[in-house]
Amino acid sequence: MTVTKAVILARGLGTRMRADDGTTNLAGDQAAAASAGTKGLINVGRPFLDYVISSFADAGIKEVCLVIGPEHNAFRKYYDQVEKSRVTISYAIQEEPLGTANAVAAAADFIGNDRALVLNSDNYYPLEVLTQIVKVPGLATAGFARQELIAKSNIEAARVKSYAIMDVENGKLCNIIEKPSEAEISAFPDAPISMNCWIFDARIIPACQTVKPSVRGEYELVDAVRYLIENGEEITVVPVAAGVLDMSSRKDIAEIKTALSGVPVQL
Template sequence: MSDSSKPNKAVILARGLGSRMRRESDEASLTKEQSAAADQGVKAMISFGRPFLDYVISGLADAGYDDICLVIGPEHDMIRDYYDSIPKSRVKISYAIQEEPLGTANAVLAAEEFAGEDAVVVLNSDNYYPVDAYRALHELDGSGLIGFDPEALIEKSNIAADRVGAFAFVVADADGNMEEIVEKPDAQTIARLGDEAVVSMNLWRFTPAIFAAAKQVPLSTRGEYELQDAVRQAIADGDPFTVVPLAEGVLDMSNRDDIASVADALNELEVVL
């Protein structure tokens, strides 16, 4: 077993259906290849010279994560075929299959065998996070997440002010541990949470305790097993989550309208897998 306090394993949630990416938008800004990937809802494989997911994985490698697990659906041959065929010098890539799209907690649970007894970093496949965020999670001793400053997200990301409320807001207690997490809060709730609230962009560090918690959560009103519910369960079971504040931006690729801004931001980045 490797040292769980210094994880080198990362789990990327790439099972999402990408329904918003399939919606109509301004096709003039998309290449034929980008449009085809968007039509299939496979956001991670939208090309910016190379697939978006390559940039995500390269950033993880920059921070010392060399054992990568992609959580995919049984239909995602596009992802598996691509990563099985390309040369890799810095990372090893494996796959975990989420048989049905039953939510983010279920997706994390699919990676239980990959994680084993080690801690893992878990992230979305449609966000490009700063390397410093990965490094900060690497230094934690237990479970935690990056809490992004809302103003920095607006200033340094492609996320407009009116979109910040679409993410989860987090409040920490006096010890820096998560006290409350609210998904998609309205303006009144954001005001209640106060100026110290930060934004979760779904960038986590989990100990193996998350898997026991994920097995306990009920279906949400959306008919999914939600990762936030699993986190609350893990905390209730005695696994505190450190909130690591970070005043940096995140590139978000939720829909087609984000593709042009992501292309501009990734233009100068070097990718080495």
């Protein structure tokens, strides 16, 4: 069955976005959202998340859950009043910023017994990627081809080089290698890159609740994924040759605004 639910992890602290090195000139609501670290609310014609959610709706998503912190009233204020005709928007509260696995666990009631698209709030994925992955049965993730990701994204090659790569066998995920070394990249030259675009069901919740804190002191979604694999669950890797718009720092805002100029939005 095609997926019709999506969970957006919007609880992140936005540390890179909050940092102001003085090289970008933001004003008004852009500056306020950037300083608060609420990347999804940064105005790039409309709030960035409007474009993300509209693309979800184009792919058949009907229910969206924003995982936010208890202090994130700006998300509620905006999405409670904005016009919506294609999606419903609800909220799950992650009480403390304890990592991505903890964030997904906060959306347990929303996911229920269904499958759901799960991704971060600072990435805009092409519709072609979303329409492919929502139709895949079971658990799944998008695996991005390195060269196309670099060529079609606003992400520098040096940053992409540090992104997690996937060990894939017969179309199934065997492992994720985070911050791969030069030797690991050479050992897996054609390994797809993870951009945290997932399809999960209720099986992800106990996995997220079981993992231990990482060296950063956070509960990491990648560790929950490894837990699933180690316990016999299969995760299909959907190969895609596409780019992603990444809203990580203030310097990304102007380029993303240009890229999304003229893109229609209907929530």
